[in-house]
Amino acid sequence: MRTFKFVxxxxxxxxxxxxxxxxxxxxxxxxxxxxSEGWNxxxxxxxxxxxxxxxxxxxxxxxxxxxxxxLALGYAHAxxxxxxxxxxxxxxxxxxxxxxxxxxxxxxFVSLKVPVSLTYDVPLTERFDxxxxxxxxxxxxxxxxxxxxxxxxxxxxxxxxDEAGGVTFERFQLGWQAGCNLIxxxxxxxxxxxxxxxxxxxxxxxxxxxxFAFNISLGLLF
Numbered sequence: 001m002r003t004f005k006f007v008x009x010x011x012x013x014x015x016x017x018x019x020x021x022x023x024x025x026x027x028x029x030x031x032x033x034x035x036s037e038g039w040n041x042x043x044x045x046x047x048x049x050x051x052x053x054x055x056x057x058x059x060x061x062x063x064x065x066x067x068x069x070x071l072a073l074g075y076a077h078a079x080x081x082x083x084x085x086x087x088x089x090x091x092x093x094x095x096x097x098x099x100x101x102x103x104x105x106x107x108x109f110v111s112l113k114v115p116v117s118l119t120y121d122v123p124l125t126e127r128f129d130x131x132x133x134x135x136x137x138x139x140x141x142x143x144x145x146x147x148x149x150x151x152x153x154x155x156x157x158x159x160x161x162d163e164a165g166g167v168t169f170e171r172f173q174l175g176w177q178a179g180c181n182l183i184x185x186x187x188x189x190x191x192x193x194x195x196x197x198x199x200x201x202x203x204x205x206x207x208x209x210x211x212f213a214f215n216i217s218l219g220l221l222f
Contacts, residue, residue: 035121035129035186036086038079043189043219045072049098049211051107056206066107070213072096078119086121090133107156110142115177129183137195139173167202169209174198179215189219 047070055062076092094113100106117135124130144156156169179193193215202209 035183036080038077038088039221041076041078041092041189041219041221043074043076043191043217045074045094045096045215045217046070047072047096047098047213047215049213051201052210052212053202054208054210066100068098068100068107068109070096070098070215072113072215074217076115088119088121090117090119090135091115107144107146109144111139112142113137113139117177119181127185129186131181131183131191132179133181133193134178135176136198137175137177139175139197141169141171141173141201144169167204167207169202170200172199173201181217181219183221187221189217189221191215191217191219193217 049068049070051066051068053064053066055064072094074092074094076090078088078090081087081089092115094115096111096113097109098111099108101108115135115137117133119131119133122130122132141157145153146156148154157171158168175195175197177193177195179191181189181191183189194212195215196212197210200208201211
């Protein structure tokens with residue numbers, strides 16, 4: 001948790017620095033940066049996440065949902081892949097903290113995600129561009145904890161046979177994502193997207209966990 005707070009603070013300071021640098025550059029140059037040149041972007045993200053569980057017990061299928069609050073910080077770089085159309089590949093990295101706290105008993109996760117997407121620039125006006133995108137991602141789950149009935153932390157990525165149910169959570173996952181970003185003055189971004197795991201967070205005999213998220217992003221291009 002301390003590491004996440006440190007990275008979060010560093011990213012906020014980075015975004016503030018980028019914004020200040022952009023304001024300074026506008027004094028010496030009135031020419032807007034063209035999206036056709038590609039871009040770098042830093043962003044913050046609110047990502048409500050749902051963990052779906054399915055249990056096969058005695059010929060019956062039981063399903064459950066766990067809602068998590070997700071906060072993420074990310075960086076992305078886009079480069080053109082066609083000289084005849086505004087088509088780009090965008091790659092990056094994202095640090096996410098997800099948590100669910102209820103009566104001091106809840107889950108928390110820290111993960112690193114590497115998304116790769118195809119995105120297309122649709123100019124709307126002189127000031128607005130629309131960037132629809134779709135792609136895949138790989139995720140490494142750095143940590144995951146829950147609490148037992150005594151209030152002790154339980155590592156979800158270690159094999160256990162007690163209250164964790166004997167299931168082991170997977171460190172590596174693949175997934176897909178799709179969404180759209182709205183760019184203002186080729187510098188400011190607000191976006192919405194949906195992401196869903198392809199591989200399961202938990203997949204063992206009779207038990208499957210899948211996660212998906214709706215994401216709202218705010219960012220700066222430079």
